Amino acid sequence: MRVRRLAAWAALPLAVTLGLTACGSGGGGGGADDSDAAVRIEIAEPQHLVPTNTNETSGSQVLSALFSPLVDYDEANKPHEVAADSVTTSDNKVWTIKLKPGYTFHNGEKVTADNYIDAWNYGAYAPNGQNSSYFFEKVAGYDDLQGENPKATTLSGLKKVDDLTFTVTLSEPYVDFKSMLGYTAFYPLPEAAFSAPGVLAESYEQAPIGQGPFKMKGSWQHDAKVEVERYDAFPGQQPKVGGVEFRIYQQPTAAYADVLSDNLDVIKTIPTENLSTAATDLGDRFQQSPASSLQVLAFPTFQEEFSKPEVRKAISMAIDRDEITKSIFKDSQQPARSFVSPVVAGYRENTIGTAGAFDPVKAKAEYEAAGGPKKIELSYNGDGGHKDWIDATCNQLKANLGVECVGTAEPKFADLLTKLKQKQSVGLFRMGWVMDYPSMENYLGPLYSTTGSSNYYGYSNPEFDKLLAEGARATTEDEAVKKYQAAEDLLAQDLPVIPLRYGQNNFGHSTKVKNVHVDLFDRVDLLKIERA
Amino acid sequence: MLRFILRRLLQMVLAFFGTTLIVYALMFAGQGDPIQALAGERPVTAAQRAYLTEKYHLDATGVGGFFYRYLDYLGGLVQGDLGESLTGRQISDILAAAWPVTVKLAVIAMAVTVIFGVTAGVIAAIRRSGVFDHATLVLTLLVLGIPTIVLAPLAQYFLGVRWPVFPPTAGAQPSFYALLLPGIVLGSLSLATALRLTRTSVTENLRADYVRTARSKGLRRRRIVGVHVLRNSLIPVVTFLGVELGNLMGGAIITEGVFNVPGVGFNLFRGIRTEDGPLVVGIVSVLVVVYLLSNLVVDVLYAVLDPRIRYE
Numbered sequence: 001m002r003v004r005r006l007a008a009w010a011a012l013p014l015a016v017t018l019g020l021t022a023c024g025s026g027g028g029g030g031g032a033d034d035s036d037a038a039v040r041i042e043i044a045e046p047q048h049l050v051p052t053n054t055n056e057t058s059g060s061q062v063l064s065a066l067f068s069p070l071v072d073y074d075e076a077n078k079p080h081e082v083a084a085d086s087v088t089t090s091d092n093k094v095w096t097i098k099l100k101p102g103y104t105f106h107n108g109e110k111v112t113a114d115n116y117i118d119a120w121n122y123g124a125y126a127p128n129g130q131n132s133s134y135f136f137e138k139v140a141g142y143d144d145l146q147g148e149n150p151k152a153t154t155l156s157g158l159k160k161v162d163d164l165t166f167t168v169t170l171s172e173p174y175v176d177f178k179s180m181l182g183y184t185a186f187y188p189l190p191e192a193a194f195s196a197p198g199v200l201a202e203s204y205e206q207a208p209i210g211q212g213p214f215k216m217k218g219s220w221q222h223d224a225k226v227e228v229e230r231y232d233a234f235p236g237q238q239p240k241v242g243g244v245e246f247r248i249y250q251q252p253t254a255a256y257a258d259v260l261s262d263n264l265d266v267i268k269t270i271p272t273e274n275l276s277t278a279a280t281d282l283g284d285r286f287q288q289s290p291a292s293s294l295q296v297l298a299f300p301t302f303q304e305e306f307s308k309p310e311v312r313k314a315i316s317m318a319i320d321r322d323e324i325t326k327s328i329f330k331d332s333q334q335p336a337r338s339f340v341s342p343v344v345a346g347y348r349e350n351t352i353g354t355a356g357a358f359d360p361v362k363a364k365a366e367y368e369a370a371g372g373p374k375k376i377e378l379s380y381n382g383d384g385g386h387k388d389w390i391d392a393t394c395n396q397l398k399a400n401l402g403v404e405c406v407g408t409a410e411p412k413f414a415d416l417l418t419k420l421k422q423k424q425s426v427g428l429f430r431m432g433w434v435m436d437y438p439s440m441e442n443y444l445g446p447l448y449s450t451t452g453s454s455n456y457y458g459y460s461n462p463e464f465d466k467l468l469a470e471g472a473r474a475t476t477e478d479e480a481v482k483k484y485q486a487a488e489d490l491l492a493q494d495l496p497v498i499p500l501r502y503g504q505n506n507f508g509h510s511t512k513v514k515n516v517h518v519d520l521f522d523r524v525d526l527l528k529i530e531r532a
Numbered sequence: 533m534l535r536f537i538l539r540r541l542l543q544m545v546l547a548f549f550g551t552t553l554i555v556y557a558l559m560f561a562g563q564g565d566p567i568q569a570l571a572g573e574r575p576v577t578a579a580q581r582a583y584l585t586e587k588y589h590l591d592a593t594g595v596g597g598f599f600y601r602y603l604d605y606l607g608g609l610v611q612g613d614l615g616e617s618l619t620g621r622q623i624s625d626i627l628a629a630a631w632p633v634t635v636k637l638a639v640i641a642m643a644v645t646v647i648f649g650v651t652a653g654v655i656a657a658i659r660r661s662g663v664f665d666h667a668t669l670v671l672t673l674l675v676l677g678i679p680t681i682v683l684a685p686l687a688q689y690f691l692g693v694r695w696p697v698f699p700p701t702a703g704a705q706p707s708f709y710a711l712l713l714p715g716i717v718l719g720s721l722s723l724a725t726a727l728r729l730t731r732t733s734v735t736e737n738l739r740a741d742y743v744r745t746a747r748s749k750g751l752r753r754r755r756i757v758g759v760h761v762l763r764n765s766l767i768p769v770v771t772f773l774g775v776e777l778g779n780l781m782g783g784a785i786i787t788e789g790v791f792n793v794p795g796v797g798f799n800l801f802r803g804i805r806t807e808d809g810p811l812v813v814g815i816v817s818v819l820v821v822v823y824l825l826s827n828l829v830v831d832v833l834y835a836v837l838d839p840r841i842r843y844e
Binding site: 129222248250 | 688
C-alpha cells in the first residue's frame, strides 16, 4: 500500500508540470488611486521608536511623523520655533521655553511642560540606557543621574513655570542650545507612555503616541511596515497627504526596484551600484541634496612622524579629491575642503586653503623638505565599503609623494578605536562624522577639543579650546560663529585631519508623488510631500 | 527502527550543544570591545557602558566569563527562552513572524525543484542523448554557473521591473503570487542538481537486471519507469532534497534580501549586518535543530524507499 502511494507521489509531478505549463501567468495587480492615500517611504527596521532612544535615521524618520519638534531649521539652517512659542535666554545658561497652546497628544491629552520634563528626565537617567542620553549632558544635574546607582532621578536644571512654560538651566552657558532642540531626543512623551513615574510602558514603543501631524495606524509591524495617518486635531501646518506607510526594506536594491516600478514612492538612499544608472532610470525624479556627513583622513598626531603640520599638509596636497569623488563615488559625495559641513550656519568654503589644492609637485617637495615618513599606512574598517577609495588614495600618495603606501583593513571600526586608544601604530585612519544638531560647534568640539569625546588623534591646542569655550559663552549666535570660525582657522593651520568629502542625500521617487525633500537628518519632509 | 531514531536523537543533543557553542564563541569571543561593537561608530558614554555591561553579563572577562555567559544563554535556551535581540525584541517573536514566510517560500522552491527537476531528469534519462537531454544539460550547467546573487537581481529586473509580470518585491504579508518569483529563483538552483542526479540514477537503473525482467514479463513501460525504476532511483535524490530542505528552511539570505521577503534569512542578514549577536545566535540555534531533524527524516525515508535498508 505504502509503496503504491509513494509511486503515485512521484508520478504526480509529471501531471502537474503539464498542468502548470498550460497556465499562463496572470498580470500584476493594480491598485486604485486616491489623492488622499498614503505615500510609501522606504526605511530599514528601526532599532527603537522612543524619542530618547532613537538615534538612527529609520527610527527618527518615523518619529518625525508622529511628533512635532520644538524648533525646526530654515533654509539657512537656523532654528525657528514650531511646537515652541518662544525659546529665550538672557545669558545662554537659563533658557525659557514657552509652548504653543492647542497641541494635544493623539490620545487626547493636552501637551504641557510636564510632558517635556518627564521625557527628558527619562532620557537622561542612566539606568534607562537610552541611546541619546548624551544630548542632555549640557543640562544642569546630568551628572547626578549617571552611574549604576544615580543620586537623583530628575534633572535639577528642568523647572516647570506654568502649564505651558518651563526653564532649562545648563551647567555651562551654551549659545547653540536652541539648535539642539530640533533633534529627536527632545520630543515630549504623554502621560500614557509611562506605566509608573519614570518607567516607560513596554507597549508604548509598539504604537508611540506623539503630538505631531500623523498618528499611528495600528502598531509597528516589525520587519514589515509602520503605518501612520493624518491627525486632524494637529494645530500646526497640516500635511498634504492622508498618511504614510513606512515600508521596511533590508536591502536598498530591493527598494530601488520597487521605486522603478512605482511600487514604492520614495527611496532615501539610492544604492551605490544603481547610482550610475539612476539618472537615466528616474530622470528628474533622481535628486540630490546636501547631507551633514563629513569624511576625513585623520593623523595620529601623537606619533613622531606625523607630528609636523608640514607633513600633514603635504599629504593633503597630494590627494586629488575631485578625481576620487568623481570616479569612485560617481558624484554621490562632494569634495570637502573645510572642517564643517555646508549644511550649518557659519560654513565657509575652502578653509584649508592651499592644503586643499591638488598640487603633486609642490606636495612632493614640501613632503621631502619636512622629512615625512617613507612608508604610509591607511587604516580603515573593512565592513563599511571603504576599500575602494582608500586604495585609490593610497595609489595617489604612491604616485605623487614617491612613498610606499598600504591600506590596512580592521574588521570593525571598534577595533580601530581600540588600537588607537592603546596608542598602537595604525598610520593614518579614516573617520566619518554625522552631526547631531546643526551647529559649527558640533563639528569642532567633540572632534578636536582636548577632552573631545571623539578626539582619537591626540590633538590638543589650548588656543582652540579657549575659542570654543568663548563661542559657547557668546551672547549672540553670530558672535559665536565668529569664534568658531577663528577656531576652525587654527585647525586649518594644524590639520589634525584632512577633510575629504561631504555626504549627499541621493534620493529618488516614483511618478506618484512630487515635492520630495530630504532634510539634513536624512529624513523625508512629510509636510511638503504631495501626491502627483 | 525505534532504537535507531532514539540513538540519532541522542546524537542530535550532542551536535546541538557543539554547534551552539561554536556559533556563540564565534559571535562573541572575536570582538575586541563588545560594548563598542554594540554601539557601532558612536562614542559610548559611561552610563551606557554600565547599562550594557550589566545587561549582557560582560563584567566577567576571559574564558571564565565566556562560559559564564554561554551557560547563562544555554539555560534560557533549554527553557525555550531564545533571549532578546539587541533592540529589545524577543527572538522567539521574531522567528514566529519570520518562519511562516520562509516556509511558504521553501515550499514553493521545493515544489519547483521536485516538479521540474525530477520530471525533467526522468525524461532526460529515458531519452538519453536526445535533444531534450542535451538541452537540459546545457541549461542546468548555465543555472549552476550563475550564483543567486546574480540570478536573483536579474530575474527581479527583467520579470519585475522591465516586463512587470511579477511584483518586484514581496514585502509584508506576501501573497502566494508575490512569492512565486523568489520561489522559482530559489528552486532553480537545487532544480539543476536534482535534475542531474535523477537523470544519472535513472539511467543506471534502466540497465538493471530487474528492469529487463520486468520488461520480459511484458510490463508496460510506463509502469516500469514510474514505479520500479523511479523508486529505486530516488535514494540519492531524496538525500539531496533532504539537505536542501534544511537549507531552504534556514531562509535564503540573498533571495530574501533581494525580494524583500521578511523571512528567517532576512532577519539573519540583519543580525549579521547590525552585529546583533544574540539575534544571530538565536536564529542559528533554531536552524541547527531544523537541519538535524530534516536529516533524520531523510534517513528514515531511505527505509521507506528501499526495504533492503535496515536500521540497527
